Amino acid sequence: MTIAKGFVIAAPSSGSGKTTITLALLRALRDTGVRISSGKSGPDYIDPAFHSAASGRPCLNYDAWAMSLAQLSLNATEQEKHSDIVVIEGAMGLFDGAADGSGSVAELAVHLGLPVILVVDCKSQAQSVAALVHGFLTYHPHCHIAGVILNRVGSERHERILRHALEQLNVIVLGAFYRSEKLALPERHLGLVQASEREDLEEFLNAAGEVAAESVDVPALMRLTKVLAIPARENKELTGISHLPPLGQHIAIAKDIAFAFSYEHLLSDWQKQGVTLSFFSPLADEGPSADADAVFLSGGYPELHAEKLSHSNGFKSGMKTAADAGKLIYGECGGYMVLGEALTDKSGQSHEMLGLLPIETSFANRKLHLGYRKLKATEAAGVSGFPWLKPLGAHEFHYSTLTVKSEAPSLFAAQDAEHHELDPLGHINGRVMGSFAHVVAERSEEWWSASF
Numbered sequence: 001m002t003i004a005k006g007f008v009i010a011a012p013s014s015g016s017g018k019t020t021i022t023l024a025l026l027r028a029l030r031d032t033g034v035r036i037s038s039g040k041s042g043p044d045y046i047d048p049a050f051h052s053a054a055s056g057r058p059c060l061n062y063d064a065w066a067m068s069l070a071q072l073s074l075n076a077t078e079q080e081k082h083s084d085i086v087v088i089e090g091a092m093g094l095f096d097g098a099a100d101g102s103g104s105v106a107e108l109a110v111h112l113g114l115p116v117i118l119v120v121d122c123k124s125q126a127q128s129v130a131a132l133v134h135g136f137l138t139y140h141p142h143c144h145i146a147g148v149i150l151n152r153v154g155s156e157r158h159e160r161i162l163r164h165a166l167e168q169l170n171v172i173v174l175g176a177f178y179r180s181e182k183l184a185l186p187e188r189h190l191g192l193v194q195a196s197e198r199e200d201l202e203e204f205l206n207a208a209g210e211v212a213a214e215s216v217d218v219p220a221l222m223r224l225t226k227v228l229a230i231p232a233r234e235n236k237e238l239t240g241i242s243h244l245p246p247l248g249q250h251i252a253i254a255k256d257i258a259f260a261f262s263y264e265h266l267l268s269d270w271q272k273q274g275v276t277l278s279f280f281s282p283l284a285d286e287g288p289s290a291d292a293d294a295v296f297l298s299g300g301y302p303e304l305h306a307e308k309l310s311h312s313n314g315f316k317s318g319m320k321t322a323a324d325a326g327k328l329i330y331g332e333c334g335g336y337m338v339l340g341e342a343l344t345d346k347s348g349q350s351h352e353m354l355g356l357l358p359i360e361t362s363f364a365n366r367k368l369h370l371g372y373r374k375l376k377a378t379e380a381a382g383v384s385g386f387p388w389l390k391p392l393g394a395h396e397f398h399y400s401t402l403t404v405k406s407e408a409p410s411l412f413a414a415q416d417a418e419h420h421e422l423d424p425l426g427h428i429n430g431r432v433m434g435s436f437a438h439v440v441a442e443r444s445e446e447w448w449s450a451s452f
Contacts, residue, residue: 003233004080005225007146008041008109008116010090012132016121017151019047020183020208022089026054027209028218029085037083039075041105042091043372043395043440045261045299046194051089054205058264062088062112065103065372065417066393066440068242068447069111075265076112076228086228094118094136094143098372098417106143113229115146117174117221122162123152130165137171146224149216150176172224175216183208194260194301242442245387246275247328248294256281258309259335261299263440280318282309282338287318294328295319297335299438303363303400306343306351319354323432328385329356331434333398336426337361339434341405356432358406366399372417373437375425376448380409384428391448394437396425402436411435 009025011018022038029036038051039062051059060075067075079086090105094116097104109116118136122129129150137145148166153159153176163173177183182204198204212218244266251270253262259282267277280286283305288295302309309315323329331339337353344350344362375392382389392412404427411426411433426435 002080002083004037004083004086004228006086006088006112006114006228007221007225008088008090008105008112008114009119010094010105010109010116011119011121012136013093013121014091016119017177018089018119019050021119021149021151021177021212022087023050023054023205024177024183024208024212025216025221026051026087027205028212028216029087030055031209031213032218035082035084037079037086039079039086039088040091041088041108043397043438044091045263045438047089048264049194049260053201054209057082058268060265061263061440062108063103063393063440064105064108064111065098066395066443068441068443071441072108072111073230073232077230077232078265078268080228080230085222085225088112088114095139100417100419103372106140109144110140110142111229113226115144115224115226117147117149117224118145119149119151121152122150122158123154123179126158126161127165129162130169133166133171134169137169145171147172147174147221149174152179153177154179172220174221177211177215180211183211194257197257242390242444243269243273244439244442246270246273246294247296247330247387248275248292250276250278250289250292251294251296252278252280252288252292252322253296254282254298254335255279256283257300258283258302258305259298259300261332261334261438262296282312282315285312285314287315288322292322292327295322295330297329297331297338297434299333299335302334302338303343303345306345307349309338310351310353316354319356323356323430326431329432330386332438333396333436336434336436337400339432357427357429357434358404358408359427360403360405361400362403363400365401367401368399369436370397371395373422373425374415374417374419374448375412375437375439377412378410378424380428381411381433384431384433386411386428386433388439388442391443391445392439393441393443393447394439396437398436412437
């Protein structure tokens, strides 16, 4: 049996450059012949695609708020089977969590027994770096920060000053990345531009890997890794795992640059349950497989391709045929918008969508909706055959506004991470349903009721 080691890459805050450094290390380690796998903390869809490109292996999400501890351990167990090293990239700052304070990267690292490598953005500081790192070293008694990587260093002199300041602390400086435009990753409103949209991705990853090999003491980094703490390895039962039921026995999944947001851990688990997955591209004017008994329109960026989608008659026809046949059709966020009657882009141009749900969405006047969500399917959802009837951990992140054109049953009752009751999310029209929430994992009734 493979016994994998690992570490967590974190930072004091978002924007510190940890994604770039993670990708650089993944490619550098892969190039040494190490069987490397990666994970991404939180509900992020975009970074995992970059991870997979850098390592050559699927990246799994590790969400310490939306997932049970047992689910986190199960994901680690799955990755350990094919890995020597598992690298998990954190989200936001090391100790940042959901609005209720839980679900931080530090919690994840402690649960998996992994050391933290702290990426520090040094662009606008010198000796003060010692105070910052000292605070992170001492803040959490059980979170072990084993090493530091200095990022956005300005010069050799700057690096010497930083290293000298950190000599008084009990922490290893593993290396320094100098400021470089070559390592910049372009962004848009939901995060990075998708990996599939970068024609130069391999060139970028190779260059980043070369920088990591030159800038980081990789042997020292490998010595800091720790064996993943997985209860199953000690023949302890992984209690508390609740597998999200599949939408059908053959699920047709929309997949292209407009529909790119689906969680690898869910798709993999459905396949392990014996489900057939097939994929189709709405942007290529493809409809779902005629053999499928369920259709999943995943999230993504349909607002950037609304005009093309509005003229994809083969896609529209295939979806209408599936709806008329009574197949379960479920859309998340971007998929939910496309199920509606119209989508207005940021320029104010309205584009006809599928018309399977009585909603219209618009980016003309953007409004941020962001945060974790506790969900529970409504009674109407159960009547319609929706299989996700237990509580769900989910996340909402979009800038669109919603207009409901006619009354329709709601899909979910919802709470936020501070346990406040929210307006219902999503809508149902026969066997067609969807919402803005991205479902991460199924949870227990105890988890749902703990907020009251």
